[in-house]
Amino acid sequence: MLLCICIIYGFSPPVLTGAAKAVTTIKTAVHMYKGQPYIQVSGGNPAITKSINSILKEHTVKVVHTNRAMQQNNNSAWYKTSVKTMYNNQKLLSVVYTDGINYTDDNVGTYISSTYNFDLTTGNRMTLNDIVGTEFKRTNLMSIISQSLQLKYDKGVQIMEKRIYEIPSYYVSEFYYYNKGIIVRFHPTTVAEAAEGFIDVTVPYDQLSDQNTSQTVPKYLDYLRTHVSDYIETEIPYFDGYKIGNVYALSNDEYWEQVEPRYYSIQSYSITPKKVRIYKDRTRYYMWVEGMDDVVEVERLVYP
Structure with missing residues (x-):
């Protein structure tokens, strides 16, 4: 009887630890x-x-x-x-x-x-904020996306030119994981023509680090300055939103007309001038106004 008890005890299965149970x-x-x-x-x-x-x-x-x-x-x-x-x-x-x-x-x-x-x-x-929860990581992410869209454009993908340099924050939300990082997905017509379908941008984790990336990932504003021509930084004394046909009088005495059918109204108007950036990408000009997430295509008006 004692021998049987010892044999049964010796072959009893081990109790699983919490770590072992977790590997399922x-x-x-x-x-x-x-x-x-x-x-x-x-x-x-x-x-x-x-x-x-x-x-x-x-x-x-x-x-x-x-x-x-x-x-x-x-x-x-x-x-x-x-x-x-x-x-x-x-x-x-x-x-x-x-x-x-x-x-x-x-x-x-x-x-x-x-x-x-x-x-x-x-x-x-x-969510994406769980991965890029700091301002520096967010800046890196936008720079990586910008460069990736430029590469796709150079290879013949019908990327919208203005999206290479200005991407509204609300466009950047859908993503999924891969083994070394994330893949950010853009819906059709968001950054490219409809025929291109979804546009996926691969973003490695090591490019989103808060350390040792300031030299390898260009700052957003610096990227604009060095990769586009006719870059203008000025102010607009009066601005109440975007609307096609609007003529914007800038502080540098230039007038620009919005030629893109994009509308956004600002309900509370401030008398404080807003910063403006206008840049030429190949054959088109785009304008960004401080506080806006999007850019619009514009053309300069020259009055006699």
């Missing part, structure tokens, strides 16, 4: 909800898994409901989604939905991308 394979699989796909994860912490799965399925549920509502008004209209797991290393997960929307009979949809990035150890959904 996280798997992803495609499921369907009323004809639309969605991703579900399995493994890991059950509470975290449940929370992530709820978020990922919710996207497709909204697509199904929107598609049904659209088809009630127009049988030819549709709203559909596709989904891919772009990255999964057991600690970070990236799932990307691509939604197509069509309102007309031509069956040609417009497409948007929705990225879902999770910390698998906490279940928290990650």
Whole structure:
């Protein structure tokens, strides 16, 4: 009897430590909800898994409901989604939905991308601010994007010239992970012509560091000054927003007309002059006004 007890005790399985339990394979699989796909994860912490799965399925549920509502008004209209797991290393997960929307009979949809990035150890959904949380990192990110768009432009991609140098902050939000950093995604027509589809910019982690990057990543303003011609910095005494046809009188006695159909109204007007930058990129001129996230195309007016 004593011998049997000793043998049983000697072969008892070891108790798993917290670290050993944490190393669990996280798997992803495609499921369907009323004809639309969605991703579900399995493994890991059950509470975290449940929370992530709820978020990922919710996207497709909204697509199904929107598609049904659209088809009630127009049988030819549709709203559909596709989904891919772009990255999964057991600690970070990236799932990307691509939604197509069509309102007309031509069956040609417009497409948007929705990225879902999770910390698998906490279940928290990650945003770009979690990665570039400092002003210096944000400046580096914008410089990297600018240079990448320039390279794509030089290779024949139909990048909009003004987006190479001025990118509104609200355009830079969608991203997904890869093994050495992140990939920032721009929707069609955001930084390039519609035919180019999504534009992805690869951003390595080591280029976003707060240390030892000031010499390798040019400052945003310096990049403008050294890579474009006819660069002007002045002020505008009166400015109440962007509108096509507006004529802007600048402090350097020049007049510039907005020729691009972009509108933005400032409700509270300040009497303090605002800084203005105007630069020529190849054949076009663009103007940026202090406090604005976007630039507009302008042409100079010369009065006799």
